[in-house]
Amino acid sequence: MAGPTPRATVKRNARRAEYDTATLKAILASDQVCHVAYVEDGEPRQIPTLYFCDDEYLYLHGNRQSALLRYVGKGGEICVTVTLVDGVVVARSGFHCSMNYRSVTLFGRGEALEGKDHLDILNEFVRALVPGHEQAVREPTSQELAATAVVRIPLTELSGKVRTGPPADDEGDLTSSVWAGEIPVARTRQAAVASEDLRDGIEMPDYIKNFEYRG
Template sequence: MTDRYAQTPLTRVRRIAQRADYDRATVHAILDAGWACHVAFAVDGQPHCIPTAHWRIGETLYIHGSNGSRLLRALGDGAPASVCVTHVDGLVLARSAFHHSINYRSAMVYGRFEPVGEDEKRQALDAFMDKVEPGRRAKVRGPDASEFAATTVLALEIEQAVAKVRSGPPKDDEADLGIAVWAGVRPIETRFGEPIPDLAPAAA
């Protein structure tokens, strides 16, 4: 296995190709920093794009949900999918309207999801809890038999993937540099706030 994903017709970036990054570590970091992905697929010619929680173990991307989910049923039956995770890092304010932009990190993964067996399902769900909060799965009640049976876990092997990243200041035309307007980047940060405890009374 190389350090980079192979460029394919699906993952080749055509628009501003210099922002493309096929490095595995870059793709993994973008996926891991996200809490929700958008999964695009089609059923009977009708396209859908549905947000859902995701997590990664090695070169495998996982999603989960109810057995009755249209998303999971379609993907479990072999529908091709594209998965996107995007982080917006800042608004790029230029001196001209045309050169306004955003700073972002995005990752696209293409492939087909497959249902996992029971052992992998348990390991994957444990890993998901560890992503939510390291060590939490050892503190909470795990799924009982009915909850486990009602949950579908799908896995996608990450073979076709690409990242696209923009960073830095605006790229104004030289002729616009004298325009008397503020230009630069307004950073956007995603961070945890102060925890809010659940005040429900404990069972007797």
């Protein structure tokens, strides 16, 4: 495989760079909210949005009239970043205090999906959000399909940065009396709350009881 393109090459803290495609895809599979950057009037724009990936593409969806999806529809370059925070790194010096994290940045252009692919991917978005729920919901209406665009970006030009483990303190600080270590953090779900207008007699399905949040 060829090396990363210049824009996908990590310049700072290159020791934390990650280019292994399988590792990067595993990071992408561990979250569901990304930030998408694009350019308008020569200036940066950015939005947080849901995504999911299969082995070849990252998928985005949204209102067809949204600035981002119109930009993508015109072939504009986007930059998608996914960032998982894994912990706070408490070093003996302020300089080495940091975070443990896994992030992936993907560059590319989007390709709009229509017809059966469009419908299938919208269904996959429901499954990515709440696995099992895609079997429960009704089919999208024609108005819903007309309102919602789906685009995919190939997982070809991507790179990542990963930091794990304890602080990397300077040799000279190891005799310090300052506490050092790591405080892991994780996002976890809490108890589900049924809608107040839920019809009587509807039980909470197992896929809601057993749901685990990714990200």
